[in-house]
Amino acid sequence: MSINFNLNGKVVELDVPPDSALLYVLRNDLQLNSPKFGCGLAQCGACTVLVNGQAVRSCVLPAASAAGKDVVTLEGLGSRDAPHPLQAAFIKLQAMQCGYCSNGIIMSAAALLQENPSPSEEQIRSALIGNLCRCGAHGRIVQAISEAARQQQDKERP
């Protein structure tokens, strides 16, 4: 079936099998690296993307249900030339080991910061309850999100 949606600010249109999960369409058809396959069961959060600003698990979301919506992946947040504050903070605080969970965590954090620009550490931890990290970088990750929130606030301050 043909679907179109807005991906990182650009309209994409493509033909995919009707039951394809958004994750496979993003990774394989659109060749994006950021959403990761971790479980296919919406349990680990590695595949998290934003759909209309909400953090969703792309491994269980049918691509068809993204039709006509705004989909944002990590690639749409920032780049080496213009990093998102979360990406800059993750690098500054070296907030990963293997980095496989980073995508989903940064996307969940991006959704959190949209709702709550200055979350407490506890609020960050509870917002990430659906994102697993197996290397144990949790402490740095929480600090990096706090740091990004501060940077974002500073930038927006007149």
Place this chain on the structure above:
Amino acid sequence: MTTRRTFIKGAGSLVLYFNVMPFDASAQQSSAAELPQSLAANRSLDTWLRLDADGVVTLSPGKCELGQGVQTALAQIAAEELDVDMGRIQVLTVDTGHSPDEAYTSGSRSIEHSGAAIRMAAAEVRAILVELAADELDTLPAKIAVRNGVFTIDGAMTPLDYWSVIAEKTLERHASGTVPVKDRDRYRVVGSSAERIDIPAKAFAENVYIHDMRLDGMLHARVVRTGNCEATLSLRADIDTVMDSPGVVKVVRDGSFLAVVAEREEQAVNAARQLAALCDWKHATLPFDESSVSEWLREAPAEVKVVAERGAVGSSGIARNVGRSYSRAFQAHASLSPSAAIAHRQGDRLTVWSHSQGVYPLRGAIAKIAGLDEQSVRCIHAQASGCYGHNGADDAACDAALIAMQVPGRPIRLQWSRADEFLGEPYGSAMTTEINAGIDDDGRIVDWNFDVWSGSHSTRPRGANGAGRFFAARQLAEPLAVPPVGNIPQPRGGGDRNAVPGYAFANHRVTKHLVPDVRLRVSAMRALGAFTNVFAIESFMDEIAHEQAEDPIDFRIRHLDDQRAIGVLNTLREQMSASQTGSLEAPAGVGIGMARYKNSGAYCAVAMHVVVNPDSGQIKLRHALCAVDVGLVINPDGVINQIEGGIIQASSWTVREQIRLDRDGAASKDWVSYPVLTFAEVPAVEVTLIDQPDELPLGAGEAAQGPTAAAIANAVARATGKRIRDLPLTPARVRQA
């Protein structure tokens, strides 16, 4: 031009000539035994280092980036010896096409092995290039310094740099081992918290992981199996119905090995689901359950060996004897990315991309099972999520290779499902231990009798003979012979790793009971037996200290003669007194644990603050403090990151993790049936590094596992007065204790 003769004269000493000149024929022939192990095995300098055009130094280690930051630490060592900035160094992944063979990236030995080789190779490369520059500049090598790859004389830049003096074959020569490495007091890069070179690409989702490889014409494959590699398959219906499913290219069946290949990934997933519905699997039932596995291990056929003995256990002067038993369940690596591999058969050549910890040993095993000669197989490492030991990576590589052999011409990308990983990976073996100690009138432990029962921690598919250890190897119509399980001897040890006490007890005896067949696949998981053995020893020490109303740190120190072990305990004590955790709500407690990993690696002492809910049995991990001594620190932040991760992962093992068992075998197949600690549950961690610049650098990856487990159990005992000796410390065990 300066001739060699004038150089010798200028240097003024024949001895110096032998010390600094790498060109001497006798040095070329010098014994490989003088070289670091990895360099002796891979002597050509250009195997390790290349100078590429445009000012780049290409470093090619034989150790894999597993998310532990090894590429950065090795780049620091090379940058230091070469006097170049980190920005000039690029690090290649391990590839049997060109990399040095350093076997496995395991056991926290990359800095000891690869680091030592690179240090010496880089020092030698620098000396060779300095001499070439000296020739061109008509001066003495001793007058030349290097600043970021540019030669300088008396602090002034010359027009020459590494890249202008090197010729095509300059580094095609054997390391001599005769060039002195840089003095540690001149280090600038080593010892600094250089940023990890792999992190930006991960933060921007560039091509990093094996999952990001998209080869032309690539097909997607899935395997269809249960968790039991001995299970025999019969199909209830013809597989033709699945062949008609959209996108399916091939169904591969060999004995009980079953896989499906499709054009699109979701088509492979769907077809695998359809195939699974047609499968009947027959296999033996498990002879134990979760509660009886310890007892079963003690009764099972075992190879029994006394692995350490000092003095005569059972001597006189014992005031009291204490016997205690400690255990842990089967546990999973539970890597976040289920294993994947890409295999591409082109004629009689096969290329396999894998996140294995050892592509060289993998190559021999793949060649064997694919029926190819080893030179026809190339294995290339590609990153995945952290593996923490021997997870499903090699098995997935084998699966991909078997499928690719049936589908020549197109690359096959095999992706395991979450359940494939949980059910198929080799677990960390269940273990049980027993300590019988004799204590004298002075409250000092004088007799120490330690028994450990465990499955193997070493079943990697190493080379052709190891091919029978692949999951799929036992499924084939003609299964490969399974080699005997590995039994790593002391001083490293497998199930008996860290079973030899680090304490100076007058008499000790340590007995290993290796149970070769524990009915579930088991192999190396981070720290191997050290996790359970340190948990046991450090729990026991805490029990005795508490019974004697002694301070747990003082009690340990009075049994220690190793000053570095005493050092981490004293540092931990300072951290504990300085800690601003305030008063914890009751029932709360603090416990400690300490060990020197492998009795030869890093020293690590951990304190954990816990709060226990007596009604639910839930343990809340509040705050961990840690003192660590890894000798010379290559990258302080890298070590801290590894230790933080080690403490958090071991916390999860300790309070939560166990492979659930039923009659059919393992029943944990997802994150619900194998839960791990979440962001809301992990402790805060503070690490203090003790710098020991004059000691050898040691790996940090596995040092914290055992001490963390003991610290938590000891803290729970302080908080509740209840001693739990079986891991994990589940709420049910806390309630029942």
